[in-house]
Amino acid sequence: MxxxxxxxxxxxxxxxxxxxxxxxxxxxxxxxxxxxxxxxxxxxxxxxxxxxxxxxxxxxxxxxxxxxxxxxxxxDCGDINSLIDQQIAKVRARLASMQALENQLTTLRSRCDAEHSGLECGILHELVAAAHGEACACHTKPA
The missing domain is CATH 1.10.1660.10 (Multidrug-efflux Transporter Regulator; Chain: A; Domain 2)
Incomplete structure (x- = not known):
């Protein structure tokens, strides 16, 4: 072919x-x-x-x-098992990272529970605060 x-x-x-x-x-x-x-x-x-x-x-x-x-x-297939075990560990680490991201976005989303103008939007306030280096709802400022 x-x-x-x-x-x-x-x-x-x-x-x-x-x-x-x-x-x-x-x-x-x-x-x-x-x-x-x-x-x-x-x-x-x-x-x-x-x-x-x-x-x-x-x-x-x-x-x-x-x-x-x-x-x-x-x-011996021990190395194959090890290779797949390493892959499983990588997937689990990504899952944990994605779960943390989901939690951060959920926390951010909770800052605005109704439709407002952009000036009153809690999500935008949090994102702007983070851009200025301030602590935001989804990320606490490092100590």
């Missing part, structure tokens, strides 16, 4: 496929007599694997490690 067909089959942009080839994450395909790339089922499977890992927000460096482990099926 050609690169456009591979891209359509996997939902991966053609430029991204070329990048994966350039970095060695995806093996370079054979070339036909006319110079076109010819991708195999193995390319399709590898690219689908990479795409799934990216959907799990696994960084390319870690995907490279996972591909290495796939090519060494007799190796």
């Amino acid at each position: 050609r690169i456009g067909e591979l891209g359509q089959a996997t939902g991966v942009d053609v430029e991204t496929i070329r990048y994966y080839e350039k970095t060695g994450l995806l093996a370079e395909p054979t070339r036909l007599a006319n110079g076109y790339r010819s991708y195999s089922q193995a390319h399709l499977e590898r690219l689908s694997f990479i795409r799934h890992c990216r959907a799990l927000d696994i960084p390319l460096a870690d995907i490279t490690r996972l591909v290495f482990f796939m090519m060494q099926p007799s190796s």
Whole structure:
């Protein structure tokens, strides 16, 4: 199959496929007599694997490690477990950060409980206060 067909089959942009080839994450395909790339089922499977890992927000460096482990099926999977544990920790940290952001925005939103003019808007007052370096409802000024 050609690169456009591979891209359509996997939902991966053609430029991204070329990048994966350039970095060695995806093996370079054979070339036909006319110079076109010819991708195999193995390319399709590898690219689908990479795409799934990216959907799990696994960084390319870690995907490279996972591909290495796939090519060494007799190796111990402890490193794979560790890699995924690290990814889980990153996701949990982002979730905590997003929860804190939600709490800050909720606190900010509570400063204006009705429609007012911009001059009377508690949200704008808080945002302006923060811009002036003052403590605001959603961020306390550092000690």
